Amino acid sequence: MSAPVLAVRRVGIDTWRENVVFLHRDCAVVRAEGFQALSKVRVQANGQGIVAVLNVVDDSCIVGPGELGLSEDAFARLGVPPGHPVHIDHAEPPSSIAALHRKIAGERLGREDLAAIVQDIAAARYSKIELAAFVVATNQFELDRDEVVHLTEAMIAVGHRLDWRRQIGAGPVVDKHCIGGIPGNRTSMLVVPIVAAHGMTCPKTSSRAITSPAGTADTMAVLADVELPLQRLEEIVRATHGCLAWGGTADLSPADDILISVERPLGIDSPGQMVASILSKKIAAGSTHLVLDIPVGPTAKVRSMAAAQRLKRLFEFVAAHLGLHLDAVITDGRQPIGRGIGPVLEARDVMQVLQNDPAAPQDLRQKALRLAGRVIEFDPDVRGGEGFRIARDILDSGRALACMNAIIDAQGRRTPPPPGERVHEVCATADGVVTGIDNLRLARIARMTGAPQVAGAGVDLLLKLGDAVRAGQPLYRLHASHEADLAFARRMAEEGSAYTVGDAKDLPPDFVTGGGDLG
């Protein structure tokens, strides 16, 4: 006896990494099987199977009673053509759901439990509801350190893993990563050419912006092609020691990509999930040595020095267990880095620093040198404390610029568009000193201008913390390409200021020692 047969139909709805199937309410299978909306069903064709969530449809234009509609994700994953016969029946819950329930009840999970959960997630056997349950259950009873190790291992195991030893032999493969949250913080585009000019292998893959106004991949895309096949990346890294590419094509941590699809709308980014997400992607990308930037500040992701230290120790524990050399650096996250926020404006800042332009933002230069110095100290031939000086020499001599130009040419040079020509300046309403800049609010305003989809859109900061200001003087400038975008961003800027102007004594404390030329 066999399950009922339906004909596949592709339904052009993007369900964002969730497999959804559509059945007509009058479909005989719906009645016979007692399916309800949101039931999970198993779809089988040609010995292939997927698990999907059911939506019941009343409109025969979407699916007819003899058809099974598949969302774009489900269609791609099942991999049979329209009209192909499929069988469906009730899906058994994924086998790892029992472990999920134990986690919800507050139990500690073992290596096998987390491996099973991550395998089911990567195979798209979890519904959005089940993913949300996992994210909340592991957020709340914060995963212990061993659980984070197991989660990270499991995430690496289900993805593709790059290996650069064939290209570069036994030397270190270095990388630099920031946990995020600070607009304009484009140090990777400086660290990579400095470190590559020093002769270290730094094949950097980055993400596009998810909730921020620009990711490194968005900003690099202003200067060069970033969507490159793996084989081409290997050639570029062999020739220049570095690259600055988009990591999305490499399928490095597919379970993480799926988890992010619910962490983002929930606004949850707990320490355990952050560590597993970042380290799984770095290890899968073949990195052996990583400098990690943890900014701390009142509107950064990490808001106290104690929390930053806890997070640092967790990163160190997990990295050590997975054989990754990690140097985690806590940095000043009280305000954006550089001046520009948005792809074109940030690319301008980066190129000014590389060109030793006197107008270049010094905070971006100093931070990039500090991080590049730490990466260079992974070189066994460099003495501790020498890294910063070496990095500065490489930058000042123009060798970093030459290396960046080589990388840009190798990836495929592009001519940057100009900043958005529709501008509006937001001005101070009182005299005083800039005592606060809200990273979150500025990021939202910059997104409203159209960044990162509109590369030239964004915000240009005219003053930074500690600068004196007079009433009526511009604080920052909005750039947009469309009048409606400018108006939206302007309205948001007027609803609540991203800047606080007050007395110099109200400046927030700099948690991180010093500022200037530190090693």
Next chain:
Amino acid sequence: MSAPVLAVRRVGIDTWRENVVFLHRDCAVVRAEGFQALSKVRVQANGQGIVAVLNVVDDSCIVGPGELGLSEDAFARLGVPPGHPVHIDHAEPPSSIAALHRKIAGERLGREDLAAIVQDIAAARYSKIELAAFVVATNQFELDRDEVVHLTEAMIAVGHRLDWRRQIGAGPVVDKHCIGGIPGNRTSMLVVPIVAAHGMTCPKTSSRAITSPAGTADTMAVLADVELPLQRLEEIVRATHGCLAWGGTADLSPADDILISVERPLGIDSPGQMVASILSKKIAAGSTHLVLDIPVGPTAKVRSMAAAQRLKRLFEFVAAHLGLHLDAVITDGRQPIGRGIGPVLEARDVMQVLQNDPAAPQDLRQKALRLAGRVIEFDPDVRGGEGFRIARDILDSGRALACMNAIIDAQGRRTPPPPGERVHEVCATADGVVTGIDNLRLARIARMTGAPQVAGAGVDLLLKLGDAVRAGQPLYRLHASHEADLAFARRMAEEGSAYTVGDAKDLPPDFVTGGGDLG
């Protein structure tokens, strides 16, 4: 300046209590606003507004670039005709999301927090992902007793509330409810006519089955119409003192209906959520006195006497704070009650008991008398310990049957269909004694036969715990109307037996004292 305008289109997809909107990927608004799949958007028309989750569509047959598609739920809630102009923009997160995040972080929530969350849930401002987060966060850090009181109050406040005092004056409005999980447990259909024949007001509203093979409303629907307007219910209760109707039309606890839509697929039913769900519906339905049945057994919802006592105390605490008189009774949940599982078979059992048929299942009769006796003892004129005898007299005298017939005639009598004519008997494979009957497995097998959608489908139990059996002797009989349903159910029954046959000494202990004629 105003937000962009689109034309409403109704998209015939049942998204099961979640507002979903569909925008074409080429829609100018998607690009300008930086919308992504699963973004939350605010839709406004005529001063009305809804919040919905966005699905991006690539097929102009579903929505065109100038249209905004609305799922059935969203269309009904917005309430404007197709083609009507609407504005959309980014939805601010519901104001209660901050409280949700505090709960996820393990904090205790106050009355205002829970009121705000429940209001946002009832207004469909939570996505499925956010609902799942709430369900897990309140499951895990089990809500404390005060939080359950506040949650229950909040659920009552957002729904419609019935008031029977106009019909019946100041006397008690009694009800009987079971927390569920025991197939065949149709005592309400006996308790209501017994209690109503005693002269107490018992306007019972019940649910249809969600995951079980029959709810009271499904079984009553075999004998009478159960979908009645409120005014008609009031007339029936005035005439007969009781009714057995479907509660779905009354909108008694809309937030609970929405929460159930994620609790069900997640398989989560924590004590706090169960108490808030049941008591909010009972109080909203106007009940002043409630007898609550808490079955305990190895395959029941509650699996130990200690857990049953904890749950009982939580029900009592919350009921006391909300002014509801509650008598919670822990009962034997080791096996199904009665013989039939499925609407027609259960209705047959109920009518046999009412008719004092010698073939009537004695366990169903005894349990119903015990619960009816406890309800009757809410009558201030009845002495403690007298309730059981009074209930038995009413049943034995035929007055309960007469009252049931009056209720059936008043609601609109129906002729029950026969049990499904396609049958298959599942037989023992060894000699011995029935030492275990799996409630969960039997419920799933019964659903596979087609129950409750096919009223005559289900399972008829031929043996119960403690009965002697020989190899080859039938244990239970499957009834179905369709050959495919019978085959599915048969396959499931063969995959794993719902019965355990062994030695009499292996019988599970009866947690609940005694059995026979208890008060």
